[in-house]
Amino acid sequence: MPQRGETSMKQCRSEVKPGRRRWRHRKAGFAAGGVLVVVLTYLLVSQQLAARARYVIITKAQWTTDEQLIRAPGATAEKEGTVSCSSEGYFSESCEVDGDVRVNGRVLTVTVVGPTNGSDPVEWRIRPYAQKYVGEVRKATVTLVPGAPAAACTVAHTVPAVLFAIGGHSGRNFFHDYSDVLVPLFAASRRYGGEVQFLISNVAWPQWLDKYHHLLRRLSRYPAVDLDADDAPVRCFPHVTVGLHIHKLLTVVPESAPGGDGRCLTTADFTKFQREAYALPRNATRRRGRRGRRGCWFVNVEEVARAAEAAGFEAVVTDLWAWGESDVAGKARTVNSFDAMLGVHGAGLTNAMFLPPGAVNIQVVPYGRMEAIARSEYGDPMTDMGLKYLEYVIDLQESTLLETLGPDHQAIRDPEAVHRSGWDQVSEFYLKKQDVRVNITRFAPTLAQAFHHLRQQLQ
Numbered sequence: 001m002p003q004r005g006e007t008s009m010k011q012c013r014s015e016v017k018p019g020r021r022r023w024r025h026r027k028a029g030f031a032a033g034g035v036l037v038v039v040l041t042y043l044l045v046s047q048q049l050a051a052r053a054r055y056v057i058i059t060k061a062q063w064t065t066d067e068q069l070i071r072a073p074g075a076t077a078e079k080e081g082t083v084s085c086s087s088e089g090y091f092s093e094s095c096e097v098d099g100d101v102r103v104n105g106r107v108l109t110v111t112v113v114g115p116t117n118g119s120d121p122v123e124w125r126i127r128p129y130a131q132k133y134v135g136e137v138r139k140a141t142v143t144l145v146p147g148a149p150a151a152a153c154t155v156a157h158t159v160p161a162v163l164f165a166i167g168g169h170s171g172r173n174f175f176h177d178y179s180d181v182l183v184p185l186f187a188a189s190r191r192y193g194g195e196v197q198f199l200i201s202n203v204a205w206p207q208w209l210d211k212y213h214h215l216l217r218r219l220s221r222y223p224a225v226d227l228d229a230d231d232a233p234v235r236c237f238p239h240v241t242v243g244l245h246i247h248k249l250l251t252v253v254p255e256s257a258p259g260g261d262g263r264c265l266t267t268a269d270f271t272k273f274q275r276e277a278y279a280l281p282r283n284a285t286r287r288r289g290r291r292g293r294r295g296c297w298f299v300n301v302e303e304v305a306r307a308a309e310a311a312g313f314e315a316v317v318t319d320l321w322a323w324g325e326s327d328v329a330g331k332a333r334t335v336n337s338f339d340a341m342l343g344v345h346g347a348g349l350t351n352a353m354f355l356p357p358g359a360v361n362i363q364v365v366p367y368g369r370m371e372a373i374a375r376s377e378y379g380d381p382m383t384d385m386g387l388k389y390l391e392y393v394i395d396l397q398e399s400t401l402l403e404t405l406g407p408d409h410q411a412i413r414d415p416e417a418v419h420r421s422g423w424d425q426v427s428e429f430y431l432k433k434q435d436v437r438v439n440i441t442r443f444a445p446t447l448a449q450a451f452h453h454l455r456q457q458l459q
């Protein structure tokens with residue numbers, strides 16, 4: 001009897017070990033080398049807050065406990081249609097539909113003929129966006145019908161399809177573009193080596209497809225079908241994956257990501273894929289010198305930059321958000337030319353995935369018990385990407401909240417209570433209203449550690 005995620009779980013061997021050790025034997029000097037991008041993303045954070053409430057309170061426990069298998073009873077025969085749905089994890093639900101599968105885009109139905117337990121159809125309602133709580137994304141209906149074949153095919157495809165929605169949080173926020181769509185899509189479709197048809201619903205921002213065409217066209221060699229506007233009433237496929245699945249934020253979990261060659265994919269494979277797609281030249285850290293523009297993000301950004309230079313880096317302060325929404329490739333190439341990135345918790349840190357493996361990512365965690373969120377959104381994924389992740393949790397003295405709210409405010413005295421009252425409060429105080437004035441003395445050891453890490457690799 002096939003088990004949960006059968007199509008994905010057991011078809012690959014996990015080797016895990018990405019990245020880092022590859023560079024150990026590089027010979028290169030590192031005298032004055034290395035560059036630090038100081039990226040601070042506070043001003044941008046507010047854009048993502050409203051939409052983020054649902055998942056931010058997750059804990060590790062939720063990753064592993066909320067596991068459930070929905071399966072059509074008795075669906076075992078090879079030639080007969082099968083539906084295997086999973087709502088594993090906290091975020092997503094998805095179905096693997098196998099057999100003679102028919103898709104109607106306008107009404108968003110996916111139908112396959114196969115044995116059901118009795119004479120009634122079995123139906124699943126799946127939100128094909130990886131964050132299932134995003135209400136604005138229309139649900140798809142997956143139906144296993146007994147007996148008679150469904151309607152004739154208008155277009156008969158010979159390749160499998162992946163059906164997913166864009167919109168939701170994606171398109172509004174760089175982090176969500178990756179965590180909710182691009183990384184899970186890679187995990188779902190890379191195995192096909194381009195021989196896969198993307199069926200996209202909820203195309204709220206058509207420019208999104210242009211923005212990420214470098215990645216999309218490498219995953220699928222066929223133009224994506226906009227299901228909302230699809231004129232073909234019945235598209236037929238041998239297999240359809242309905243919905244994308246986040247197993248862990250911004251991470252490719254090997255057990256659920258077959259590479260198609262017997263090997264499991266890792267997050268490092270995703271970053272490698274990006275380097276290929278954007279023709280990023282650097283797949284390892286090395287000595288560089290470069291000057292860039294200056295902006296102002298941290299309250300004392302100039303001081304932070306000087307501290308970085310004192311630690312041995314050449315520092316460039318830049319606002320990656322200002323790079324223009326559409327030019328992901330240009331931004332990716334710029335980030336790829338650095339050896340380290342430093343930024344306050346926020347979507348801008350997502351750009352660290354363009355760094356070469358072995359590079360350092362320093363996340364500055366704001367005041368207010370934000371460590372767990374910071375780690376699950378960026379810390380853990382960056383480590384999986386083969387980056388050296390360092391974290392600097394600021395002290396109350398380094399937060400502008402102390403001045404703006406005063407020492408007696410609840411947000412200062414009792415962050416736990418603020419967390420208990422909900423995400424709106426957490427975001428209001430700790431993300432929207434807070435700026436960071438880094439205590440250079442306290443921060444210096446973190447910079448030294450970053451520099452030391454890079455130098456070690458290059459010896």
Ligand SMILES: *[C@@H]1O[C@H](CO)[C@@H](O)[C@H](O)[C@H]1NC(C)=O
Pocket residue numbers: 073074117
């Ligand atoms: C089919 O449904 C009946 C009644 O709901 C149930 O008792 C039986 O276990 C089911 N059979 C399978 C194979 O799931």
Ligand SMILES: *[C@@H]1O[C@H](CO)[C@@H](O)[C@H](O)[C@H]1NC(C)=O
Pocket residue numbers: 022283
């Ligand atoms: C890194 O890129 C160089 C030049 O393209 C290539 O020769 C080398 O094999 C690559 N190394 C890895 C580990 O991908």
Ligand SMILES: *[C@@H]1O[C@H](CO)[C@@H](O)[C@H](O)[C@H]1NC(C)=O
Pocket residue numbers: 397439440441442
């Ligand atoms: C900065 O950090 C150092 C070391 O932790 C500490 O001794 C000093 O008091 C801090 N300075 C301020 C202004 O908080």
